[in-house]
Amino acid sequence: MSGTMLRGRTVLTGDEAAAHAVALARTQAVGCYPITPQTIVVERLADLTAGRDDVVFANVESEHAMLGYVIAASRVGVRTFTATSSQGLLYAHEQLHRASRERVPVVMVNVNRSILAPWSLEPDLSDSLSQRDTGWIQLYCASVQEVLDSVLCAYRIAETVMLPVMVSAEGFLLSHTAEVVYVPEQKDVDEFLPSFRPPDDWVLDPDRPRTYSALPQPVEYSQFQRRVAEAMDEARGVVESVAAEFGVRFGRRKVGALDIAGAPDARSALVTMGTIGDSALELLPGDDDLLLVRVHAYRPFPAGELAAALAGRSYVSVVDRAAAFGSLGPLGADVRSLDLGPGTVTTDYVCGVGGTEVTPVTLRWALEHTRANAGRIPGHDPVIVPEEVR
Numbered sequence: 466m467s468g469t470m471l472r473g474r475t476v477l478t479g480d481e482a483a484a485h486a487v488a489l490a491r492t493q494a495v496g497c498y499p500i501t502p503q504t505i506v507v508e509r510l511a512d513l514t515a516g517r518d519d520v521v522f523a524n525v526e527s528e529h530a531m532l533g534y535v536i537a538a539s540r541v542g543v544r545t546f547t548a549t550s551s552q553g554l555l556y557a558h559e560q561l562h563r564a565s566r567e568r569v570p571v572v573m574v575n576v577n578r579s580i581l582a583p584w585s586l587e588p589d590l591s592d593s594l595s596q597r598d599t600g601w602i603q604l605y606c607a608s609v610q611e612v613l614d615s616v617l618c619a620y621r622i623a624e625t626v627m628l629p630v631m632v633s634a635e636g637f638l639l640s641h642t643a644e645v646v647y648v649p650e651q652k653d654v655d656e657f658l659p660s661f662r663p664p665d666d667w668v669l670d671p672d673r674p675r676t677y678s679a680l681p682q683p684v685e686y687s688q689f690q691r692r693v694a695e696a697m698d699e700a701r702g703v704v705e706s707v708a709a710e711f712g713v714r715f716g717r718r719k720v721g722a723l724d725i726a727g728a729p730d731a732r733s734a735l736v737t738m739g740t741i742g743d744s745a746l747e748l749l750p751g752d753d754d755l756l757l758v759r760v761h762a763y764r765p766f767p768a769g770e771l772a773a774a775l776a777g778r779s780y781v782s783v784v785d786r787a788a789a790f791g792s793l794g795p796l797g798a799d800v801r802s803l804d805l806g807p808g809t810v811t812t813d814y815v816c817g818v819g820g821t822e823v824t825p826v827t828l829r830w831a832l833e834h835t836r837a838n839a840g841r842i843p844g845h846d847p848v849i850v851p852e853e854v855r
Contacts, residue, residue: 468512470648477646479609479639480505483574483632486616487546488513489654490572494521494538496531496547501586502636503550503576510546528553532560532571539569540669544620544661547571550636551578551592558596561629565600565693567678568667570623570630572616573601577739578636579819587820588636590739591787594763594795600693602630602700603764607724607743609644611761614711614719617649620658621707626696627663635786637820638740649715657714697765704762722767724759725774731756732779733832736771736800738763741784741817747825748832755832760796772803780810782835784828785847786817794847810839816850823855830854 470488471477477485483506487495495514497507514520521538525531528549535545549557554575564571575593579585593603602622606612612634619630634640669677681689701722708721724742727749734756737745742759749755758774760767775781783801785794793801797813805811812835817823827850834848 468515470513472648472650474645474647476643477609477613477648478505478641478643479606479612479634480576480641481509482609482613482646483548483616483634484509484513485648486613489649489651490544490617490620490658491655491660492546493519493543494535494545495523496534496538496545497522497524498526498528498531498549498553500528500550500553502578502640503548503553503574505640506548506574506576528557529560532557532564535571536560536564536567536569539571540567540667542661542663542668545571546573548574548576550576551580554592554596555580558599561596561599561601564629566689568627568693568696570627570661570663572619572623573629573631574612574616575631575633576636576640577633585819586636588638589786589788589818589820590633590635591818593631593633594787596631597764597795600628600697601764602628602697602704602762604630604632604762605738605760606632606634606639607740607759609639609642610646611720612639613646613648617654617658618707618711618719622700622703624661624663625703625707626700627667628693628696628700633739635740647717653714657711701765701767720759720761722760722762722770723774724761725757727756728753729756733836734758734775734778734781735828735832736760736775736781736783736796738796739786741786741823741828744823744825745828748828763796766799768803771800772805775800775803775805775809778805778809780832780835780839781805781812782831783811783813784823784831785813785815786823787815788818789815789847793845797847810835812838813847814850815847821852821855827854
């Protein structure tokens with residue numbers, strides 16, 4: 466396939482859109498270890514940057530090495546990128562903790578794929594949700610356009626608060642599905658995303674030898690962790706402000722933390738992430754008593770915004786596309802932590818694991834199940850949606 470950068474209205478898959486966004490961001494160092502269904506991201510990015518002397522494209526021996534490479538490249542002051550899926554993300558787990566604690570603003574696209582056992586190439590969100598406490602900002606996409614736009618925003622967010630950002634897009638549902646998208650002009654991206662300028666005392670410089678990430682006393686160690694938490698808290702406002710600026714500059718709406726649709730005074734609310742949120746929109750024409758809330762920025766968790774959106778609802782149905790063993794699903798647990806009050810029944814549903822279909826029929830079943838079983842659903846376990854409900 467051609468390595469020509471496309472512009473304006475065109476057709477791209479999610480993987481291709483991510484590659485175009487990374488190239489438009491003038492990323493200077495790419496760490497690469499292909500894994501299905503992420504492979505097209507780095508293949509297309511290699512095509513788009515071939516022959517350029519301002520980009521280093523490194524094929525490394527593992528996902529663990531891949532993260533190590535982009536962390537080190539970022540520490541010398543260049544903009545970096547990598548991508549992975551599923552087992553690759555799990556193999557890189559140790560480096561994810563390192564990246565956030567060293568305040569490295571790398572951007573990674575994770576193309577969501579189920580994790581073994583048994584082996585699967587199908588999508589769910591278990592891989593990235595299992596990394597939710599590693600200190601990475603996490604953005605979950607519902608369309609190919611949102612993949613492209615979120616990667617561009619991710620660099621602004623990461624380099625503002627000096628934390629890594631993971632942009633997640635479900636495998637095949639987005640990675641290999643082609644949609645009409647708008648690819649911005651390079652000059653417009655350059656105005657939105659200035660060159661990476663990290664703090665001087667953070668950059669590794671052989672002319673100024675210093676020690677980094679050595680063995681501190683407990684008090685100093687806790688101070689480092691506190692700064693990560695403070696940066697994550699700062700990111701809440703940055704996610705919203707960057708989305709607002711993106712919308713003004715490029716002339717199309719960009720979701721910040723939450724995407725809200727439906728009846729503002731509805732008694733029932735459905736909380737989703739990723740492509741399930743897009744499927745849920747099909748429920749609105751036949752239901753004037755429904756509020757849809759799609760969580761785009763899952764970390765930092767938008768607790769205040771979500772609590773405000775769900776205030777006064779009688780029934781809240783949360784959909785988790787991830788395995789949950791012995792507890793509520795990740796999104797369900799976070800929504801339940803909001804303590805919406807005794808007048809609100811909140812139920813967590815697990816479905817779509819391993820690529821099983823989640824249709825409007827599935828979501829309607831969850832909404833009706835919450836109403837019908839209010840007060841009778843165990844409080845600490847999710848409801849596993851029956852496989853025949855599709």
